[in-house]
Amino acid sequence: MNVFKEMKREVQGALERLQEAGRLPADADFARLSVEPPRDPAHGDMATNAAMLLAKPAGLKPRALAEAIVAELTRESAWIEGAEIAGPGFINLRLKAEVWRRVAAEILRAGAAYGDGDAGGGRPALVEYVSANPTGPLHIGHARGAVVGDVLARLLSKAGYAVTKEYWINDAGAQIETLADSAYLRYREALGEEIGAIPDGLYPGDYLIPVGEALKAEHGDALLSMEEAARRAIVRDKSIAMMMDLIKGTLADLGVVQDVFTSEREIVASGKIEAALSYLDEQGLIYVGVLDPPKGKTPDDWEERPQTLFKATEFGDDVDRPIKKSDGSWTYFATDIAYHREKYTRGFTHMIDVLGADHGGYMKRLQAVVKAVSGGEASLTVKLCQMVRLMDRGQPVKMSKRAGSFVTLQDLIDAVGRDVVRFYLLTRKNDAPMDFDLTAVKEQSRDNMVFYVHYAHARCHSVFRQAREAGIEPSVSALQDADLTLLDAPEELALMKRLAEWPRQVEAAAEAEEPHRIAYYLYEAASDFHALWTKGKEDVTLRFIQADDAARTMARLALVEALRTVIASGLDVFGVTPVDELH
């Protein structure tokens, strides 16, 4: 049950009845109608702008129209207790306490499924994220995209989309040849050869040593005498496979498991580039032309030459984009065209790419591609993740590959734990830069959202433990049977109202594609709970456990369980495991 949706339906119903009665014009537009909780709780539980919106078309003063709406609204509503007209024409509604208790009861019944929505209507959505080059381990720069993408997928899934989580493997191109060369060097090293310093231009990392050893174990010294092309294929495939295993291992430790891994190499080999381009050609979107040099930053070796171009400008991009290099091979952009066409032909019209901020310049052209290859049917949103600065006690952690203090994502997970990494990276909008302070993220204080939310969950369990010691067993059935009408304190009602917002928060966060909203909601819910808990210290009658009143105690335990359920549900969206106890 989404109270807010139900109320909007009621208000809309009232407006339609007024329409039928001829008191509102038949063509009145309700698109901008809002029924939302007001910022200030003194304004009631729900406020609507209906009167202000429709005053002009109705030819009435907002307050006069508001009175008519209120009369219609309160006539037969099961939920509305009262309505006031305020300010420029707001209608403030107060709902019966019964409404909130019903929500609490529903939470106890639905458990983790509370908050699940149907905004997605089962439609497929594809979230592509991480997609790091398989040339080495993931580092911190990849962490944010991995978490944001993963949680976006979980969020959309909770909101009713059929989500596919995808990784695009850049296993073609120059960097992969470099990887193969680097691995071959390690292979020779494994055979006992003295290789000295790793030459410039090759990957120096230790992580390739196991690749060399694996090649030795499988092939002995046979590769040395093998013809170059055949050898290169073997070394390359082995390197890519082992790098992907390394990456998947780290992602698994982060709790990220993707459904589909699409290989660039396979897309290239399958002829899908030619197919996609010929499709675009049929649409008249491919032509040969000459581009102007980039303004203000002409490369030294710039030479004007005719190129094969995609008409990206037709879809809002700034310039048309080349799809062939000067040597006749495809540009990376050409494979992007084929890949996004591939996504569309697999049935996805709702696509999300999670990319690093350094790919900002690619956003428009990718969106242009998606429009073009789908005949305008599909759309792509690009979530750009800004930099994460790794800090310790307020000081930047120096990272230099050369000095060997290169921090991998695996190191980070091992150092602070996957739940902390996940949650913390979601406490900011993805497009705002953030600091990740190794010490601060583990601090146990209120300014640490991660801790504060976990604490609330643990505290719920603490209450249950205390109840059991007092001889009260908060079993599922006992909680479901509790008499919630005994929850009548203003603080208790306020908490129930907060819990009633959860489905709405899920839907809003999913629609806006902003996982961080969940973090802030959980923080506020935790705050409400901690406040209520502490009030029980001063006012004994507010304590959850009332030794001489078993019924009231059970009602309050039910409220605690409802809160716990919502927090656990939010943490589940984040892929974070709730804790029953803090250490």
Next chain:
RNA sequence: GCGCCCGUAGCUCAGCUGGAUAGAGUGUCGCCCUCCGAAGGCGAAGGUCGCAGGUUCGAAUCCUGCCGGGCGCGCCA
């Protein structure tokens, strides 16, 4: 030069896609532990929402132009 993102309390950030007197945390100041975890809570002070226009019943939010910061800008992936 062009494009994208950002500018909100001293500091770090929210602000529910246009709503009412702009909110948290932190820091400063003042309170609350014989009591379900003080790892917490309550209160005070703190703002020309970068600047200037515009759109309308109403703007931190949308549009335009400036100012300031970050990222990017053919043949790299």
